[in-house]
Amino acid sequence: MSDFDFDLFVIGGGSGGVRAARISAGYGAKVALAEEYRLGGTCVIRGCVPKKLMVYASGFPGAVEEAQAYGWDAQIGAFDWTKFRGKLDAELTRLEAIYRRGQEGAGVTLYDQRATVVAPHEVQLADGTRVSAKHILVAVGGKPFVPEFEGCEHVLTSNDMFKFDTLPKTMLIVGGGYIACEFACIMAGLGVDVTLFNRSPLLRGFDTDARDVIIGQMERAGIKIHTGVVIDKVECLGDDFRIHASDNRDEVFDAVLYATGRVPLTEGLGLEDAGVKLGSRGEVLVDAYSQTNIPSIFAVGDVTDRIALTPVAIREGHAFADTIFGAKPTTMDHDLVASAVFTQPEFGTCGLTEDEAREKGPVEIYLSSFKPMKSAFAGNPEPVFLKLVVSKEHRTVLGCHIVGESAGEMIQMVAIAMKMGATKEQFDATCAVHPTMAEELVTMRSPARTD
Structure with missing residues (x-):
């Protein structure tokens, strides 16, 4: 019989925490998780998901203008924020319930309250209850930073x-x-x-x-x-x-x-009193296996200030569970992580910028800027922009940067090739899909700039 109440206690119910808890429980561990606000964390409740739904909502006026150019007698009235917000709130509640069912179905004990670290193997809940655990995982994420000034x-x-x-x-x-x-x-x-x-x-x-x-x-x-x-x-x-x-x-x-900007949400969490080392921004310092200087305490996600992206937190949490409870030592590979910025137009990016690549050696820069068929027909003057940063010596594609509709979708596919170490010649050898915007990625023949 274990000397601890739980094999694992997770503090934080965001993407990294719930993944770690569920996978660990699947390996047979006795797991508890505490979340003081709502399951789902920043991404689901107050970040990626509601933001992306607002991106969709904000794009319809432009879509109606394009529809008119294509011959549709299309009109758009005033935006009803109250109606949209009601549906948004309902959707977030639905998603939170899915997260809760997933944890409960895996056998995770949930505490809907704040938890803090009081010792290497002990946490304290907001109601004063103390719980012991063989391992503690900190997955509390970050918070928005506002500088001090009058007002x-x-x-x-x-x-x-x-x-x-x-x-x-x-x-x-x-x-x-x-x-x-x-x-x-x-x-x-x-x-x-x-x-x-x-x-x-x-x-x-x-x-x-x-x-x-x-x-x-x-x-x-x-x-x-x-x-x-x-x-x-x-x-x-x-x-x-x-x-x-x-x-x-x-x-x-x-x-x-x-x-x-955002900062790690470690203030008042008790980590320093438990001996855990923090960085200058309050981030939890961890090794490649997400372990702190205290062997029983680990951390994943934005609280470690490595790469603040939801899929990264999920992979870090999964790798933690595989390592500690699955007998499969696993680290998260933080190299060539693609990301998307949902501006209008979208921006998809993976790998090095041109400036970063030049610091590592000579490069070739391939550029393409053009009016895509859909928007050009509608009279929209905004171009699509694509850029490849290529190592002049090794020929590998070091960076890809795309601005335009569905850039996030395109960069996900490009990231697979880049992760495999694809060269510019392998991009060139790939037959284009026509007519598409993405075909420009495999038809850029001559560098715009070269060292």
Whole structure:
């Protein structure tokens, strides 16, 4: 008989935590999981899923315009946010119930309350109950970061974007990463007058050519972008908010959203008191097997600040379960992880940017920009953009960057080839599917730039 109440106690019911719990239970482990808010975590409840549904909703005005160009007598009326939000809330409740059934069906004991670490083998629940476990897995994710300034308590974060009673008419979005840019496109598509401030250029860290295409299309969609601007004060004026910025800009908006990054949600979790080492941003420091410096405590997902993507957290959680309870030591391969940014247009990316690749050696750059058949026929001037970054020495495709409709779908397929180490010549040897946008990936013959 075990000396512990559970073989595994998971803190956090997001993507990584529920995967680890379910797979571990499937191996025969006695597992418990504590979640203080709702099962599903950031992705399902206040991130990827509701955001993507809002992306779909915001795209219909443009689709109707294209339909008109194709001969349809199509019209679109006002957007009913209340109706949409009701369906959105119902869908999130449905998904949460699926997560709960999955855990219960696997035999996982669920605690709908906060849990903190009090010792290497012990956690404490919010009701004061203490529970022992042979292994503890921290999978609490992250939270939006808002800097300290006068009036910072008045601003929204991404957690609030699905809870409006009515949509604002004007909105200021502060930030330059993918979350800020995605919400700028969403809200503009829903008819909100959007202004975006950031202290530096948008989409830093992404490929320069691709981000320039996206920013240009955001501006043409009516989003007012100002860089080199820092907010130093937000004042509440009844239902409105007056902002004052570093360049003496003084404007009033119905809502102010801060999307200035996320930080690991480790504050008050008891990890440091238990001896667990944290990084400068509060991230849990782990090895390749997601193990901390305390042998019984592990961590997966955004709380480790490795790659903050849902599929990564899921794979890390699964690898943990395989290693500890499946007798199959497994690590998550963090190389060549594809991702999509759901701006309008979409951005799919995998591998190195051009600048990153040049630091490793000589490269060839292949570019294609064209008006796709569907939108060109409708008179839409926005192009699709594709870019391949190729090692001049080894010929492998080091990076792929796509801007355009369904870029996320395309990059998933490209990532398979890149993971297999495909060369530019193997791309070229692949027969194109015509007429498609993706065929350009295998028909770019001459480099636009080469070292």
